[in-house]
Every structure is written in C-alpha cells, then in structure tokens.
Amino acid sequence: MSRQTQAIIHADAVLHNFKQLAALAPNSKSMAVVKADAYGHGAINVARILQHVSSRFAVAIIEEAIALRDAGISAPIVVLEGAHQAKECQMASQHNCILVVHCEEQLQWLLACPEGKRPHIWLKVDSGMHRLGFAPSEIASVVSRYQALITDETVVATHFACADDVDNGFTEKQRQAFMHHVAPLNLPLSLANSPATVNNALTRGAWNRLGLGVYGGQVSTGDIGSLELRAAMTLRASIIAVRDIPAGEGVGYGQTWVADKPSRIATVGIGYADGYPRHCANGTPVMVRGQRASLVGRVSMDMITIDVTHINNVALGDMVELWGEHISIGDVARCAGTIDYELMTRVSQRVPRIVKYL
Numbered sequence: 001m002s003r004q005t006q007a008i009i010h011a012d013a014v015l016h017n018f019k020q021l022a023a024l025a026p027n028s029k030s031m032a033v034v035k036a037d038a039y040g041h042g043a044i045n046v047a048r049i050l051q052h053v054s055s056r057f058a059v060a061i062i063e064e065a066i067a068l069r070d071a072g073i074s075a076p077i078v079v080l081e082g083a084h085q086a087k088e089c090q091m092a093s094q095h096n097c098i099l100v101v102h103c104e105e106q107l108q109w110l111l112a113c114p115e116g117k118r119p120h121i122w123l124k125v126d127s128g129m130h131r132l133g134f135a136p137s138e139i140a141s142v143v144s145r146y147q148a149l150i151t152d153e154t155v156v157a158t159h160f161a162c163a164d165d166v167d168n169g170f171t172e173k174q175r176q177a178f179m180h181h182v183a184p185l186n187l188p189l190s191l192a193n194s195p196a197t198v199n200n201a202l203t204r205g206a207w208n209r210l211g212l213g214v215y216g217g218q219v220s221t222g223d224i225g226s227l228e229l230r231a232a233m234t235l236r237a238s239i240i241a242v243r244d245i246p247a248g249e250g251v252g253y254g255q256t257w258v259a260d261k262p263s264r265i266a267t268v269g270i271g272y273a274d275g276y277p278r279h280c281a282n283g284t285p286v287m288v289r290g291q292r293a294s295l296v297g298r299v300s301m302d303m304i305t306i307d308v309t310h311i312n313n314v315a316l317g318d319m320v321e322l323w324g325e326h327i328s329i330g331d332v333a334r335c336a337g338t339i340d341y342e343l344m345t346r347v348s349q350r351v352p353r354i355v356k357y358l
C-alpha cells in the first residue's frame with residue numbers, strides 16, 4: 001500500500017466559503033483567486049468546483065491561465081501581474097485573459113499589439129502598498145492618454161497591505177487615496193481581497209478578488225460575526241511507527257525535545273519535503289484518534305514525531321490530521337512563525353490532492 005499522506009480538498013467547503021463571501025457583497029461581482037495552484041488546493045480542481053458561481057478567475061501569471069484553458073475552464077481570467085513580456089499581450093487576447101496593467105512599458109506593449117489582437121485590460125493603482133501600479137495622481141492621465149486600450153471590461157484596481165488587521169487604519173487611508181483620484185473617472189473599481197471584503201464594507205467595489213477566504217484561511221484579526229468559513233484542505237498522514245522511550249531520551253535531529261517522563265512516540269509519514277514546515281516548534285498541535293497531540297522533536301524531510309503518551313491504542317496506520325477541520329492551519333502557521341497562505345501554497349507535489357465531493 002502506498003504512503004497515506006494526502007491533502008483532502010473539500011469541494012463543499014470551497015463552494016460554501018465562496019458563496020458566503022460573495023453574499024457579503026451583493027452589489028459586487030466576486031471572482032475566485034486561483035493563483036499558485038489555487039493556494040495549493042489545485043487550480044483546476046477549484047476552478048471546476050466554482051465555475052458556476054465565479055464568473056471570472058484571477059491568476060498571477062499567464063501560464064497559470066493557459067493551464068486552466070487547457071483543462072477546459074472558459075470564464076475570462078484576470079492576470080494580476082499582467083504581461084511580463086510584450087508577446088504575452090497577444091497570448092492574453094487569444095486565451096480570453098484580461099491583463100492587469102501596472103506600468104508604462106506594459107501600456108506600450110499593448111499599443112504595439114495589432115488592433116483586434118489586444119486583450120482587455122485592468123489598470124492597477126498603487127494606493128500605498130508600493131509594489132505595483134500607477135500613482136493615484138497619474139491614473140487620470142493614463143486613462144486619457146491610452147483611451148485606445150479602454151474597453152467596457154476595463155476596471156481600475158488596487159490592493160491593500162493590511163486588510164486582515166481590523167485595528168489598522170492603513171486600509172482606510174489607502175481606500176481614500178484611491179477613491180480621491182479614481183472616482184471621477186467613472187470606471188468600475190476593484191479594491192477588495194477576501195480580508196477587505198470581510199472587514200471593510202466600503203472597499204467592496206464592482207469586483208472583489210477572493211483568495212484566502214475561499215480556502216478557509218484566517219481573513220481577520222477581529223470577530224467575523226456570523227460568517228463561517230470552513231477549512232478547504234485537510235492535510236493528513238498516517239503513523240508509520242510507534243515506540244516507547246524512557247525519561248531523559250531525546251527525539252529527532254538535534255535532540256531538541258527530551259522526554260521528561262516515559263513517553264510513547266509515534267512517527268508520522270510527512271515532513272518538510274511534503275510542505276509540513278520545518279520551523280514548527282515543539283508543541284505544534286496535531287490530531288490523532290479524535291485527540292490533540294503535540295509535535296515533538298524537529299521536523300525531518302519525510303517524517304515527524306508526535307507525543308501520543310496520553311492517547312490509548314495508537315497504532316500503525318492511524319491517520320493524523322496536520323491541519324484541517326480540527327487543527328486550524330492558522331494555529332500551525334503561528335507555531336512555525338509564518339502565515340496560512342504560505343502553508344497552503346507550500347504543500348508539495350509529492351502530496352496527492354484528493355477532491356472530496358459530498
């Protein structure tokens with residue numbers, strides 16, 4: 001039998017989360033962000049699950065869009081980083097993709113595209129994140145100089161730096177900087193990612209771009225009220241060895257955990273090569289036989305060790321949840337000094353994604 005290390009993708013949770021987030025913003029249209037292989041959940045899986053409710057998808061780069069086309073996904077796809085090279089403009093039009101344009105060079109590439117082979121575009125404004133986009137004060141001039149590129153699909157977009165943090169006033173500052181210059185243009189707007197959609201109703205525009213929340217990640221540092229987001233991925237692996245060790249014995253590389261009493265240690269078939277973070281500290285929670293247990297010792301490339309002294313009858317083949325319904329991926333991320341986005345996207349190709357439909 002093959003190794004029982006799997007990422008179960010819960011189709012019902014993906015659909016439920018998308019619908020919940022979209023329902024928060026009935027005056028907006030919502031698109032699922034499926035870049036980075038849908039945050040590790042499988043872009044084709046997620047696009048198929050959402051194709052009847054998400055009338056657009058968003059990816060980072062055109063290769064991701066083409067992979068969706070090859071799989072038969074037909075909805076227009078917004079390419080959030082736009083073209084990296086001039087030739088991508090024609091490719092975008094050929095594949096029914098909308099390019100986000102964030103700089104003058106990209107505008108020139110588009111102008112050089114033969115008319116009829118130009119893709120639709122969105123315009124990106126840098127409202128304060130200082131990563132991509134035109135300065136707010138420049139956008140009116142861009143729109144007037146490049147009227148030839150503006151179509152009925154054109155949207156003016158921005159992105160927030162701190163939208164998950166409900167105590168951070170920077171989101172409102174960004175929103176105001178954006179609106180001040182963009183509102184007079186009378187073009188449709190897209191501001192909100194999933195944290196902003198949840199935390200700040202004023203950011204909901206013509207289109208909201210929903211990523212993390214669709215996958216059940218932690219979209220807010222505050223109370224999300226009646227909104228209920230479910231884990232879209234359960235990462236699990238089986239126990240491949242169990243041993244008893246006396247007090248005073250260390251476990252794993254570097255012996256970073258030493259038993260203070262006689263202990264039962266289970267070895268689980270997942271490691272950092274599968275995307276379980278090496279930086280998870282001793283005490284990171286896992287679930288086995290319906291009970292919480294703790295990671296002890298360093299994460300190895302292919303295995304971890306957990307303390308199951310307090311759990312009866314632990315045996316070879318028992319499944320261990322690393323994150324999912326019972327173990328919050330956000331909690332695991334904190335134990336590893338990172339965020340849930342990184343954990344989701346780092347589950348490696350060695351781990352089969354198994355889509356579970358209810």
Ligand SMILES: Cc1ncc(COP(=O)(O)O)c(C=O)c1O
Nearest residue numbers: 033159193194195209210211212
């Ligand atoms: C430009 C842009 N829009 C939307 C999103 C989706 O954000 P989130 O996953 O926080 O909902 C991202 C994700 O990084 C992004 O880069």
